[in-house]
Amino acid sequence: MDIKYNLKPVSERRTQAFIPEGNLGFGSLRTDHMFMMDYSEGEWRDPRIVPYGPFEMAPGAMSLHYGQSIFEGAKAFMHEDGEIYTFRLDKNAERMNRSADIVCIPNLPEEMQLAAINALIDVDRLWFPQQDGACLYIRPFIFATEDRLSVSPSQKYTFCVIMSPSGAYYATGVNNAIRLLISKKFHRAVAGGTGASKAAGNYAASLRAGKAAAEYGAAQVLYLDASNTQIEEVGAMNHFHVLKDGTVIIPSFTDTILQSITSKSILELGHLLGCEVRQETVMLDKFIADIESGEIIEAGGFGTAAVVSAVGSYIFEDGRIVTVGDGKVGPFTQRIYKLYTDLQKGNSPAPEGWVKQVPRLAK
Numbered sequence: 001m002d003i004k005y006n007l008k009p010v011s012e013r014r015t016q017a018f019i020p021e022g023n024l025g026f027g028s029l030r031t032d033h034m035f036m037m038d039y040s041e042g043e044w045r046d047p048r049i050v051p052y053g054p055f056e057m058a059p060g061a062m063s064l065h066y067g068q069s070i071f072e073g074a075k076a077f078m079h080e081d082g083e084i085y086t087f088r089l090d091k092n093a094e095r096m097n098r099s100a101d102i103v104c105i106p107n108l109p110e111e112m113q114l115a116a117i118n119a120l121i122d123v124d125r126l127w128f129p130q131q132d133g134a135c136l137y138i139r140p141f142i143f144a145t146e147d148r149l150s151v152s153p154s155q156k157y158t159f160c161v162i163m164s165p166s167g168a169y170y171a172t173g174v175n176n177a178i179r180l181l182i183s184k185k186f187h188r189a190v191a192g193g194t195g196a197s198k199a200a201g202n203y204a205a206s207l208r209a210g211k212a213a214a215e216y217g218a219a220q221v222l223y224l225d226a227s228n229t230q231i232e233e234v235g236a237m238n239h240f241h242v243l244k245d246g247t248v249i250i251p252s253f254t255d256t257i258l259q260s261i262t263s264k265s266i267l268e269l270g271h272l273l274g275c276e277v278r279q280e281t282v283m284l285d286k287f288i289a290d291i292e293s294g295e296i297i298e299a300g301g302f303g304t305a306a307v308v309s310a311v312g313s314y315i316f317e318d319g320r321i322v323t324v325g326d327g328k329v330g331p332f333t334q335r336i337y338k339l340y341t342d343l344q345k346g347n348s349p350a351p352e353g354w355v356k357q358v359p360r361l362a363k
């Protein structure tokens with residue numbers, strides 16, 4: 001892929017390493033540039049890196065009306081050698097195309113997505129925040145741009161990548177357990193729907209439920225299947241629980257659950273964690289009974305943002321509260337977090353192909 005570089009003049013670009021004051025938080029900063037590429041007449045064309053800035057788009061662009069828009073979320077880390085490394089980025093590229101299939105967006109070959117992201121990181125590498133636990137958060141997305149008001153798949157799209165230098169999600173490790181609202185009123189996805197994709201509309205649909213969760217003092221919603229009998233996932237993370245023998249259980253992937261790259265990775269890392277990690281259908285009634293009997297000792301969520309979030313308690317819409325163990329962060333959750341962040345930061349060797357250095361190409 002022959003990327004055109006239309007960079008900001010050097011006088012307007014970051015020219016020194018980024019040393020932030022205080023924790024950066026997540027997602028608010030941007031780097032100097034973004035990657036763009038368009039799709040029309042059956043082809044992806046015009047790959048380019050341009051200054052970060054507003055798009056020009058027709059008011060009739062179909063993504064604005066019918067929500068044909070998908071995205072990914074990944075992180076890159078700086079290792080001790082001062083180089084930037086992506087973490088399982090190929091899995092994000094693969095999932096982008098799975099999402100694309102679900103909302104009838106043309107696939108973008110994985111190698112093009114990877115080349116685009118690597119080139120953008122390379123150009124803006126000075127934006128990597130020099131701070132313990134920080135990362136470059138990478139947000140690739142594709143949206144429909146055709147100016148047409150009939151409901152059908154758009155014939156034109158834009159692929160864009162933006163980046164946000166972000167701080168450590170946990171400044172001092174996982175030491176805070178959250179509460180989840182188990183909702184029988186709100187549902188995220190139904191069989192045959194778009195739940196297994198990172199389609200923008202799935203997140204719009206979760207906002208109302210998120211508001212309800214806050215009214216119950218809960219951080220997020222734990223969604224059930226449409227029959228309110230099985231546990232599915234949380235708004236922006238997969239769910240897991242730990243049995244008293246140390247087995248970690250993640251609900252089986254169905255077409256109503258996003259296949260989390262963090263979950264998939266933990267499934268492959270059981271041997272390093274010294275426990276079994278498996279997927280199965282998780283029935284709500286048994287799950288609650290097992291927490292109450294002490295069979296389940298820890299629970300939480302897996303996702304790129306936090307890696308692991310500990311869940312200390314669940315609340316139902318009738319006000320009933322169920323506390324997991326002593327309601328605090330448990331040792332398995334801590335161990336998973338340490339192992340995973342050590343692999344990401346290059347402190348311990350990751351499985352072959354998980355961690356890839358961003359090549360230095362830009363002038």
Ligand SMILES: Cc1ncc(COP(=O)(O)O)c(C=O)c1O
Nearest residue numbers: 236237238258260261262303304
């Ligand atoms: C609905 C949903 N489930 C799960 C996840 C976790 O996925 P990953 O581990 O790939 O970040 C996310 C975040 O991307 C999400 O939005």
